[in-house]
Amino acid sequence: MPGHLLDLVLPPRCPGCGATVAGQGRFCASCWLRLRFLAPPWCAGCNLPFAFDRGEGARCATCLADPPGHAGVRAAVAYGEIARTVALRLKYGGRPFYAATMAALMQRHLPIDATCLVPVPLHRRRIWSRGYNQAAMIASELARRAQVPVALHALERHRATPPLRDRSARERRATVAGAFRVAPGGRTMVRGASLVLVDDVYTSGATAEACVKVLRAAGAASVTILAWARVIEDATD
Ligand SMILES: [Zn+2]
Numbered sequence: 659m660p661g662h663l664l665d666l667v668l669p670p671r672c673p674g675c676g677a678t679v680a681g682q683g684r685f686c687a688s689c690w691l692r693l694r695f696l697a698p699p700w701c702a703g704c705n706l707p708f709a710f711d712r713g714e715g716a717r718c719a720t721c722l723a724d725p726p727g728h729a730g731v732r733a734a735v736a737y738g739e740i741a742r743t744v745a746l747r748l749k750y751g752g753r754p755f756y757a758a759t760m761a762a763l764m765q766r767h768l769p770i771d772a773t774c775l776v777p778v779p780l781h782r783r784r785i786w787s788r789g790y791n792q793a794a795m796i797a798s799e800l801a802r803r804a805q806v807p808v809a810l811h812a813l814e815r816h817r818a819t820p821p822l823r824d825r826s827a828r829e830r831r832a833t834v835a836g837a838f839r840v841a842p843g844g845r846t847m848v849r850g851a852s853l854v855l856v857d858d859v860y861t862s863g864a865t866a867e868a869c870v871k872v873l874r875a876a877g878a879a880s881v882t883i884l885a886w887a888r889v890i891e892d893a894t895d
Pocket residue numbers: 672673674675676677685686687688689690
């Protein structure tokens with residue numbers, strides 16, 4: 659029986675630990691308490707949480723030194739054990755209800771002026787082997803919930819890239835540079851749009867920034883990055 663049908667007949671399970679819970683997609687109390695929800699105070703440029711309120715419009719050192727091309731980096735939760743588990747279960751299990759769980763908690767971070775959602779694409783070889791793109795699953799759920807259009811194929815990854823783990827920031831940027839392009843059929847959706855680039859995990863930002871670059875070059879008015887989880891190096895202040 660396919661996974662999504664099993665989800666209908668089996669008792670709902672916590673997306674974090676698998677304990678039986680009252681409703682599909684709900685976390686048990688213990689996993690819920692271990693999730694770190696991201697909220698202000700944060701950097702006005704990249705939404706990096708600040709340990710204390712620095713006042714309206716305050717920016718982190720990185721954004722002051724190098725103003726970002728994106729319009730913010732929003733994420734529902736900080737990357738931690740539970741957030742990682744949910745992301746991996748979606749990535750390697752492809753069960754739609756994990757995408758629904760993520761989208762439900764990401765929705766409040768969606769900019770009110772968003773005109774279109776664009777998932778970070780996978781290279782087609784990876785889609786063939788896995789069968790789906792987890793970012794596209796999340797973006798589709800978010801689009802359905804928030805009633806915002808989604809352009810699943812506006813962006814293409816035309817060059818496969820090796821995993822970015824264990825690489826320096828400079829190597830990561832060099833690895834993904836030129837890996838993405840706006841599909842010919844996606845140009846009209848991108849031009850002048852307030853886009854939201856959707857991904858599962860925001861790590862160094864190298865991949866998202868490479869996507870932002872090509873979307874802006876194709877005429878997007880703004881691109882906000884929205885992820886399920888964001889890697890937060892502590893003691894950023
Ligand atoms: Zn749990």
